[in-house]
Amino acid sequence: MALLTVHGLGKKFGGITALNNIDFTIDEGEIMGIIGPNGSGKTTLINCITGFIRASAGKIVFEGRDIRGLAPHRIVNLGICRTFQIMRPYASLPAYKNLIIPLYSPRARKTGGWRGGGRHGDRNIIALDLLEEVGFERESKVPYKLAGTLPTGYLKRLELARCLALNPRLLICDEVFSGLSMSEIASMVPLIEKLNRSGVTIIMIEHRLKELFRVAKRVMAISYGDKIVEGTPEEVMANEKVKEAYLGA
Amino acid sequence: MKTGKRRERIDRGIKVRSDGLYALSSWREIAYLLAPRTLLIGGFLLAPLLLLLFPYWQKVLLIVCIYALLAMAFDFLANYVGLVCLGGSFFVGVGGYGAALLNKYCGLAPFLSIPLAALLGAAFCTLLLLPCLPLRGVYFAIITLMYPLMATRIIEAFELFGGTNGMMDVAGFANPWIEQYFLVTATLLLLFGLRRLAVEDLGLVIKGIKDNDQSVRASGINITFIKAQAIFYAAFLGCFAGAYLAHVYMWAGLSMFALDFSIIPIAATVVGGGGSLMGAVLGAVLLVPLSEALRAFGPLRIVVYSLILTVVIVIKGEGLLNYLARKYSQFERWVEI
Ligand SMILES: Nc1ncnc2c1ncn2[C@@H]1O[C@H](COP(=O)(O)OP(=O)(O)O)[C@@H](O)[C@H]1O
Ligand SMILES: [Mg+2]
Numbered sequence: 001m002a003l004l005t006v007h008g009l010g011k012k013f014g015g016i017t018a019l020n021n022i023d024f025t026i027d028e029g030e031i032m033g034i035i036g037p038n039g040s041g042k043t044t045l046i047n048c049i050t051g052f053i054r055a056s057a058g059k060i061v062f063e064g065r066d067i068r069g070l071a072p073h074r075i076v077n078l079g080i081c082r083t084f085q086i087m088r089p090y091a092s093l094p095a096y097k098n099l100i101i102p103l104y105s106p107r108a109r110k111t112g113g114w115r116g117g118g119r120h121g122d123r124n125i126i127a128l129d130l131l132e133e134v135g136f137e138r139e140s141k142v143p144y145k146l147a148g149t150l151p152t153g154y155l156k157r158l159e160l161a162r163c164l165a166l167n168p169r170l171l172i173c174d175e176v177f178s179g180l181s182m183s184e185i186a187s188m189v190p191l192i193e194k195l196n197r198s199g200v201t202i203i204m205i206e207h208r209l210k211e212l213f214r215v216a217k218r219v220m221a222i223s224y225g226d227k228i229v230e231g232t233p234e235e236v237m238a239n240e241k242v243k244e245a246y247l248g249a
Numbered sequence: 250m251k252t253g254k255r256r257e258r259i260d261r262g263i264k265v266r267s268d269g270l271y272a273l274s275s276w277r278e279i280a281y282l283l284a285p286r287t288l289l290i291g292g293f294l295l296a297p298l299l300l301l302l303f304p305y306w307q308k309v310l311l312i313v314c315i316y317a318l319l320a321m322a323f324d325f326l327a328n329y330v331g332l333v334c335l336g337g338s339f340f341v342g343v344g345g346y347g348a349a350l351l352n353k354y355c356g357l358a359p360f361l362s363i364p365l366a367a368l369l370g371a372a373f374c375t376l377l378l379l380p381c382l383p384l385r386g387v388y389f390a391i392i393t394l395m396y397p398l399m400a401t402r403i404i405e406a407f408e409l410f411g412g413t414n415g416m417m418d419v420a421g422f423a424n425p426w427i428e429q430y431f432l433v434t435a436t437l438l439l440l441f442g443l444r445r446l447a448v449e450d451l452g453l454v455i456k457g458i459k460d461n462d463q464s465v466r467a468s469g470i471n472i473t474f475i476k477a478q479a480i481f482y483a484a485f486l487g488c489f490a491g492a493y494l495a496h497v498y499m500w501a502g503l504s505m506f507a508l509d510f511s512i513i514p515i516a517a518t519v520v521g522g523g524g525s526l527m528g529a530v531l532g533a534v535l536l537v538p539l540s541e542a543l544r545a546f547g548p549l550r551i552v553v554y555s556l557i558l559t560v561v562i563v564i565k566g567e568g569l570l571n572y573l574a575r576k577y578s579q580f581e582r583w584v585e586i
Contacts, residue, residue, distance in 0.1 A: 052463070052467075073468075076467060077469045081467070082467060088464040090457050091460055092456065093457070100454075101457045104450050104451070104453075104454050104470065105468050105469035162468060166468065
């Protein structure tokens with residue numbers, strides 16, 4: 001069943017066309033990859049879906065409902081959560097306190113049961129649990145350090161933990177592997193797979209193709225705002241236009 | 250500075266020991282923790298008694314509390330929410346007129362009219378500021394500065410609420426003790442209440458908006474709604490101050506929208522040190538009496554006042570409270586590089 005359908009999505013910044021007539025569908029439980037050279041419009045696509053910028057044309061249908069034009073917090077509360085390519089932690093708060101904020105949201109309170117930290121749960125404990133889930137060592141000092149002092153690897157995990165706190169139906173990861181070392185990526189991949197097995201549908205924007213192809217069975221490539229091909233990783237990599245876009249870039 | 254050496258700051262042993270909740274093992278450590286708070290609370294509660302012989306300075310104490318409330322409101326909005334609000338006098342005016350109206354037309358006694366005027370006034374101010382919430386920085390600041398100016402002109406032009414004469418014959422307090430202790434206790438309660446709020450989950454969300462509003466939106470939280478709540482709390486403090494003033498002066502009028510109520514709290518926050526609310530109160534405690542003591546200088550008063558302010562800000566830009574807090578919890582020594 002289709003969870004998210006995007007129809008003829010377009011976005012213009014002044015005279016520049018950042019996205020042009022994008023169509024795609026993602027089914028429930030799937031992991032889909034989106035690739036494309038820098039500046040091809042991947043982040044803009046995410047921003048349109050999540051309501052951070054207004055699309056100029058097209059339809060975005062999530063669970064049968066057109067969500068184009070809704071405010072970002074409304075879209076999150078429907079269950080679409082995204083990470084930021086450039087991490088956005090609350091630098092002046094300890095890492096685990098960063099998660100109190102998503103746990104305070106209507107979605108976490110409604111869907112989380114005791115994990116929502118409502119009247120009967122302790123949000124601090126839930127936050128520490130979530131951090132442990134994404135790979136912060138529970139017994140160490142790391143969860144208590146100011147987020148502003150954490151290295152990239154932990155910040156990426158923190159972005160992911162923020163989404164987990166929101167019980168996502170659809171998780172959109174904007175380059176979570178970039179800036180990480182090989183071993184860090186190797187420890188993140190099982191995490192993504194585990195999430196997917198627990199029923200979360202995932203869209204991954206990635207430059208690290210090898211790691212992406214391990215988890216995503218279907219990939220879409222865009223270049224200069226146009227969708228050029230969609231298919232299995234092998235089909236996409238065999239496509240002439242993709243080779244050209246990557247080699248030309 | 251000596252060459253080849255640098256100054257190092259180290260937490261005092263007692264600070265480290267008393268940081269952990271379970272580590273309190275001696276009266277000295279408990280005293281270390283409680284001393285600053287006791288000094289503040291005790292000072293405020295004893296002040297009306299100590300000033301018994303100086304009725305004039307009792308009035309100054311009231312003004313200190315009024316400015317402390319306004320400075321707390323400014324500090325809260327600026328350093329917790331990230332909104333620079335120059336509309337302190339608007340809050341005071343709305344609270345003042347509100348209390349006067351409630352007292353004269355609904356016959357409410359000060360004990361009812363003050364909290365009620367603070368509540369209704371805060372709701373009113375929040376509603377009016379709602380369209381400005383998406384604005385940031387200097388844009389928000391300049392709009393909030395406009396509100397009191399507009400309010401005075403509208404009241405003048407339409408001769409509302411007694412026009413330029415204001416509303417007379419507002420009921421006063423039954424006796425000076427009630428007058429003093431009502432405000433002093435309210436100030437302390439509001440200070441600790443607001444500090445409490447800042448560490449609750451809602452407080453964290455508010456701080457999150459200042460740190461990184463996009464992330465808060467991506468967390469499914471309506472930031473306009475949260476900011477509106479924060480404005481409500483700040484406006485409550487300001488309206489409370491205004492409502493109280495109306496009952497002390499037994500009058501509500503245009504001078505309640507005076508620029509002083511917007512500007513002096515900012516000076517107090519800067520001198521005392523922003524970001525802790527305590528600093529804002531300390532600033533008011535220092536600046537208001539200073540300004541009174543300088544009356545001897547006659548017309549040059551404002552010059553001397555400004556000079557002192559400038560010197561303090563240039564020398565201790567971090568704010569006095571932050572400086573004192575550092576001295577209290579850390580010591581310094583020179584180390585070889
Ligand atoms: N807010 C914006 N204003 C103007 N142009 C933008 C904005 N955001 C992105 N763009 C432009 O849109 C194009 C796509 O950018 P982006 O979506 O960030 O690419 P990607 O994430 O694929 O690297 C780029 O040419 C970029 O300059
Ligand atoms: Mg991008």
